[in-house]
Amino acid sequence: MIRFILIQNRAGKTRLAKWYMQFDDDEKQKLIEEVHAVVTVRDAKHTNFVEFRNFKIIYRRYAGLYFCICVDVNDNNLAYLEAIHNFVLNEYFHNVCELDLVFNFYKVYTVVDEMFLAGEIRETSQTKVLKQLLMLQSLE
């Protein structure tokens, strides 16, 4: 199960934090900093997986942004690694830069909820997700 999803830039600024288990605010801040510390020191020769506390982080870097998913240790690494890509790949984000995530932060949550819910993968079809998001966008 996914414990949290973080999108951070290289400077450690959080662009999205989605939590699937209860943490208090201080703990969230600590987790954000720790994840940034473990992920940014790794290079291309390293795996995309890091043991993290009692969990593991599956992460992928896109330009200046790190997309990190924290999951249980026995979860399937590659499935989550590609889940990140499937999320980023979405047409809805086509040509989107970091700044767009900042200005449209409230929409990003909607995209996340379409694809992940309750810490599980909800929908994997690009087409279905896009159709749903466009439908929602057409609503007032």
Added chain:
Amino acid sequence: MPAVSKGDGMRGLAVFISDIRNCKSKEAEIKRINKELANIRSKFKGDKALDGYSKKKYVCKLLFIFLLGHDIDFGHMEAVNLLSSNKYTEKQIGYLFISVLVNSNSELIRLINNAIKNDLASRNPTFMCLALHCIANVGSREMGEAFAADIPRILVAGDSMDSVKQSAALCLLRLYKASPDLVPMGEWTARVVHLLNDQHMGVVTAAVSLITCLCKKNPDDFKTCVSLAVSRLSRIVSSASTDLQDYTYYFVPAPWLSVKLLRLLQCYPPPEDAAVKGRLVECLETVLNKAQEPPKSKKVQHSNAKNAILFETISLIIHYDSEPNLLVRACNQLGQFLQHRETNLRYLALESMCTLASSEFSHEAVKTHIDTVINALKTERDVSVRQRAADLLYAMCDRSNAKQIVSEMLRYLETADYAIREEIVLKVAILAEKYAVDYSWYVDTILNLIRIAGDYVSEEVWYRVLQIVTNRDDVQGYAAKTVFEALQAPACHENMVKVGGYILGEFGNLIAGDPRSSPPVQFSLLHSKFHLCSVATRALLLSTYIKFINLFPETKATIQGVLRAGSQLRNADVELQQRAVEYLTLSSVASTDVLATVLEEMPPFPERESSILAKLKRKKGPGAGSALDDGRRDPSSNDINGGMEPTPSTVSTPSPSADLLGLRAAPPPAAPPASAGAGNLLVDVFDGPAAQPSLGPTPEEAFLSELEPPAPESPMALLADPAPAADPGPEDIGPPIPEADELLNKFVCKNNGVLFENQLLQIGVKSEFRQNLGRMYLFYGNKTSVQFQNFSPTVVHPGDLQTQLAVQTKRVAAQVDGGAQVQQVLNIECLRDFLTPPLLSVRFRYGGAPQALTLKLPVTINKFFQPTEMAAQDFFQRWKQLSLPQQEAQKIFKANHPMDAEVTKAKLLGFGSALLDNVDPNPENFVGAGIIQTKALQVGCLLRLEPNAQAQMYRLTLRTSKEPVSRHLCELLAQQF
């Protein structure tokens, strides 16, 4: 198609965000935020009613401010108002605000229940999904109480839209995980299983997660899911890469759904139905075949998606552990990955192969990759990959390759990362012992360990080498020669001095014939290290010296000179001073015969389990050593290397000299054999008979030391009552008094106190437990001024208990004078796990009238807990290993006492498990671990207690390797809060 674009929607929000981004300093940002907060506050307070758009905009600004890390203390009502809007965009911002802020303000939840109810009933799929997502995101118990009953209905309703079903399934999953008691099982469960057949793959994707979670708790209710999952999987696996259209990802059909289905199947044993099983095996073979086909795309996404399925397939094959052909194929596939250029694949292959190594079918196949794995240990850049390689070498080790693996691990140790050195040391020590054919190799290996990584060689490791050398006379001469040589090094680690000192003190005579290691040379070599060593080591060396005086009378004068020196006799350290004084006196006053008896060679150590293995298990969780313990792939190993146990006669009939040396209660493996042994030695020599095991009532002071675990072969022999109390048959005693259970509960977490009191009699308890043994003192106080007559307390074992728990009692005086107290000693041995406590029946005559009373003796299974410290990672690994439904017991209950964290801690410690900090991500929760020690078996236990202060509830989860124990512990402990 840039669907996300700047300023889309709310202009004011975009302006505000731009302003914040343009702030040059933190101060400027705070100033801008405060200005905005003042603005929003005035808008919300103003007389003019805000329209929906403005409300949405301001709430969204507040949310942005909150996400920047600032506290928000208003605006909640406006957000709640947005929920009742008919416009999607307004509703969405309202729900988002609540989902994000709910942690900090749970009051909010009560306010929104109504709005959620309306949206769930709205029949508008968009609104229903928003409401379901909100419930799933918050996932609190309150949410569960309000909605858990409605969601199954939405999930299985024929007219629910697909997207609603997807959300409902996962929403229900979240509620079930948070509060399983609130989700009623019912006829909907059968229909949920049939969602596996749903046409919409998204619905299946969501439903599989729900079913996987539900079936772990109720495997029987959901077992029809196996055949449905197999046929679904089969359809996906056999489809062409374009058949599934939307659900094909880089030419791989439905990778995530396949992975989820394979994980669901891992909740069950292999299908019994031959047709289903055949179909499944076909699927698994297809996946393995596809791995050999040329890739349909060069993109890494294609191979990742394909391999995600492959690794999950291999997990399932390993889980079944019944198809040799598949296991070997899996192993070959992983072998290819070991040399793949992708680091991810090498890492995952090492990890997966580690579990394959423990299957008898694939162990040999795994071993063929040894060279590649050794190479990985040497060359991988990522430390986590090297760690996996070390794990795999450990897992694949057996007698045939032990020498190679141990020497490679030793070599790796020289450059290994500090974080994993201690673990590598333990692994090397275990492998060396386990697979030693000749023990000289073992001794060399351990001495190498000390040489290479002395700081990381824990006490357990060097105690162990001493135990083995002491117990095996074929290696003693070699050990003496080798340590002597090792000590020649100009700089040697203090642990080497300890081992050398001990071994030469015992077996130095075996090499004394060689003039190069004559007694004076041995002594001066050891003594040259003396001054650089810590107090503990110097104390050990002093014991070596006195042993030298016995072994080599010619060194007596020199050694007495050393002992007599002011630096020893007046040493500031009391221990050293005492040893010097006492050894000096001993060497002067005792005759040669006495000296020879007192300083005789140490008798063999009684052996149960390698203390190192126990330590690794503590580090890695109790299951860590299982691959090694399990002798099936190397049946001969037990015969040779299990031969460490001394012959029973050595121990069960202790010779006088053994007793004199304080070894009648052999030190537990973890106790320093040298310092503790030597300490006892003196006391015993000078106190003589007092050190003999006393059979009469023991003074309280000696209580603890008396409880040092005696030799396992005859645990009770030394404490035995000359006249074991005859148990009266159960028919002779009355039923326990009504409050017996309540009285028993008081003692679950404590060992001492008043067990019972009425106007005549008070019964006090003092007890102490160690491993699987216990001793209990019962104090019977006569509260009257009249003598009790025919006073006879007896212990009765109802039912099977006789075979589970041995209790020996001593008789007490039949008369108890008025105002007097008598004491009764009970020796208790836990033979195996038990559920019901023994009964204590007390009868006497008071003023001519017979009195009878039956109580439950406060001996519960948790008394035999041995706390186990482990790191968070190990805890979770172990926790996962105990994931069979029957291994877990869970209880959710109301708090009966005020919920105080300190009190809870004390109770859990009193219960007997270790409390592990920093394991649970939620600091409010308590996590514990321990091993229940019985004579027949050990039961590893993990527990987790989650208080919910708001609801005044607890959730208690226990996982043990034995089903009834989980349930019983859970019941015992739940009554304590």
